[in-house]
Amino acid sequence: MRMSRLYLPTLKEIPAEAEIVSHQLMLRAGLMRSLTAGVYTYLPLGYRVIRKIEEIVRQAMDESGAQEILMPVIHTAELWKESGRWDRFGPLMIKFEDRKGREYCLGPTHEEVITDLIRDEIRSYKDLPLNLYQIQTKVRDEIRPRFGVMRGREFIMKDAYSFDRDFAGLDKSYQIMYDAYTKAFANCGLEVRAVEADTGPMGGKDSHEFMVLAEAGEDEIAFCQQCDYAANVERAEAGFKAQEDNEEMKPLEKVKTPGQKAIDDITAFLNTEAGKTIKSLGLLADGEPVLVLLRGDDQLNEIKLKNYLDVLELTPVADEDFTEYFNSVAGFIGPVGLKGVRVVADLRVKSIRNAVAGANEEDYHYLNVNPGRDFQVEEYVDLRMVRAGDRCPRCEGSLEIKSGIEVGHIFKLGTKYSESLGATYLDENGKEQVIVMGSYGIGITRLVAAAIEQHHDENGIIWPKAIAPYQVIILPLGKGKAEELAEGLYEKLKAAGIEVLIDDRDERAGVKFNDADLIGIPLRITIGSRALERGVIEAKIRRTGEQIDIPLVEAVDGVLDLLEKIE
RNA sequence: CUAGCUGUGGCGCAGUUUGGUAGCGCGCUGCCUUCGGGAGGCAGAGGCCCCGGGUUCAAAUCCCGGCAGCUAGACCA
Structure with a gap:
């Protein structure tokens, strides 16, 4: 492609609206432009990258045995009401009516549509297993779209859905997708880690997220420094050993603590440490009061609590x-003497000795509170947010926490949708069985941003070769012979099947160099009189900065050889 | 949704405090010079100052009400 004709509006300055690197570079490098918050037009260069990624994903899916289809963007309300998610997904969906007043939404995901599709077609165990996928624009009215394409209201997604006879089959299908994902991301030239994840509103059993490690990521991941345990902090556990605290139990004592409500206040006032206090949280779980106990130095992981209580909302x-x-007082609530309330405690509370806790009386706390002696808890469960330095739940290693961008997520849905929508088959015995489902997503457009977050420097993007919009950029400097030779090389590389750009614009060398760096083409070939006098053209590898002279007579082969070596 | 910040040529911004001619840099067009890391000169084009209402002789500027964008939180495959 000739840059003189390429629609590539690069920007020298950083647009004010862009905060993170990938967003800035996607605008500066002319990959996209925004229409409104979270909604983008992809320009030629950006769309080429998207198509590259789509193609890599498509190939991985096809190889795994999945089949590509294309489902509608417009969904009917009745189908979503049937599955029970019309209200549950509710505000996240763009809803509208047609001229007859019938309700619709724009598809935020496609479990409903695909289940509706197959429930009419799949009648026999002979039709299973089956895996169908699509690559399509999803629409979600996100509460707060941000970071460019990282969280858009409209984005391209690959979503796949597996259908099996039973959970053993689902386990197999899931593993096949897990492997296909691992391969697809590697083929994109990205470093991605699979981590255990919460299933969220999708429902279901097991789930893994595929994370690109990057500062800009919205998710936090706990990693073991020794083994391969990795989990989203939403669900991460810490290794727990019920420690025998041999400290002798002292007699319970009530002390006046005027106005000392927060843990920090109490510890300072009583000159103790947070780990020696019991934090008591009064919450409403779908409207029902629950008292949650944690060690004072721990934070509540609301997702763990929601999952344990099986509720939608905690306030x-x-x-x-x-x-x-609670028949108590805010700031002074505690488990001692509290009656008629459900109490759920974190595992680490059980072994605290001689702790401080609220006395359920304005301006009073208890000293030397001992679980088991001074109060009883039926439900001890893991409720705390893991922290860096916690012990790994699998081995003796310790956990570290890093930010990541979720680029893929796979779920074992089980029978959630097949049951609510009535998707069944007949087994060998002619008995009706519920189909077991899995669902698998990759955020294609988010992947573009994640790739940039992972691969850039101060001069711009550094595309991995596999997803670069073009592999080679030729910069002719000056008129005459350099131009002629550049044109010749351009034609020959094109003929050799290489995706190549030639910067034939009437621009100064500096402009061409800077644009080439900004748009991140892996291999740059400069053809100018200076090097031609030595009988060579100059190659520069974007990622490493390495410069190589290629003898003019071997130009084409030299470029092809170099390309082979670049990542 | 809550809070904060911001809306002025394509982009980045000044001007708003103290009402009175709409400005700067980049980019864009033409000509000349220059030509290996975002050149220089000359001459130009381009603005419902986010929208609506109000105050005033006069509003980018003051007042009221909206809308939009960004950030943080909550929320969120």
Whole structure:
């Protein structure tokens, strides 16, 4: 492609709206432009990268036995009501009516549509297993779209859905997708880690997220420094050993602690440490009051609690309602003497000795509170947020926490949708069985941003070769012979099947160099009189900065050889 | 949704405090010079100052009400 004709509006300055590197570079390098928050037009260079990634993903999916289809963007409300998600997904969906007043939404995901599709077609165990996928634009009215294409309201996604006879079959299908994903990301030239994840509103059993490690990531991941344990902090556990604290139990004592409500206040006031306090949180779980106990130095992981209680919503009880729900006082609530309330405690609470806890009386706390002696808890479960330095749940190693960008997510859905939508088959015995499902997503456009987050420097993008919009860029400097030779090389490389750009614009050398760096083409070939006098053309590898002279007579082969070596 | 910040040529911004001619840099067009890391000169084009209402002789500027963008939180495959 000739750059003189390429629609490539590069920017010298950073647009004010862009905060993170990938967003800035996607705008500066002329990959995309925004229409409104979270909605983008992809320009020629950007769209080429998207198509590259799509093709790599498509190949991995096809090889795994999945078959490509294309489902509608417009979904009917009745189908979503049937699955029960019309209200649950609710505000995330763009909803509208047609001229007859019938309700629709734009598809935020396609479990409903695909289940509706196959429930009519799949009748026999002979039709299973089956895996169907599509690459298509999804629409979600995100509460807060941000970071460019990282969280868009409209984005391209690859979504696949597997259908099996039973859970053993699902386990197989899931593993096949897991492997296909691993391969697809590697083929894109990205370093991606699979981590255990929460299933969220998708529902289902096991789940893994595929994370590109990057500072800009919205997710936090806990890694073991020794073994391969990795999990989203939403679900990460820490190794737990019920420690025998041999400290002698001291007698319970009530002390006046005027106005000392927060853990920090208490520890300072009583000159103790947070680990020696019991943090008591009064919450409403789908409207029902629950008292949650944690060690004072731990944070509640709300997702763990929601999953344990199997509720949708957790809200703190308002200060003035503590009397009504707990017969206690905000800031001074505690487990000792509390009656008629469900109490759930984190595992680490059980072994605390001689702790500080609220006395359920304005301006009073108890000293020397001992679980088991001073109060009883039926439900001890893992509720805390892991922290860097915690012990790994699998081995003796310790956990570290890093930011990551979720570029893929796979779920074992089980029978959630097949049951609500009635997708069944007949087994060998003619008995009706519910189809077991899995779903598997890759955020294609998000992957573009993640790739940039992982591969850039101060001069611009550094595309991995596999997803670069072009592999080679030729810069002719000056008129005459250099131009002629550049044109010749351009034609020959094209003929050899290489995707090549030639910067035939009437621009100064500096402009061409800077644009070439900015748009991140892996291999740059400069043809100018200076080197031609030595009988060579100059190659520069974008990623390493390495410069190589290629003898003019071997130009084409030299470029092809170099390309082979570049990542 | 809550809070904060911001809306002025394509992009980055100044001007708003104290109302009175709409400005700068980049980019764009033409000509000349220059030509290996975002050149220089000359001459130009391009603006409903986010929208609506109000105050005033006069509003980019003051007041009221919207809308949009960004950031943080909550939320979120």
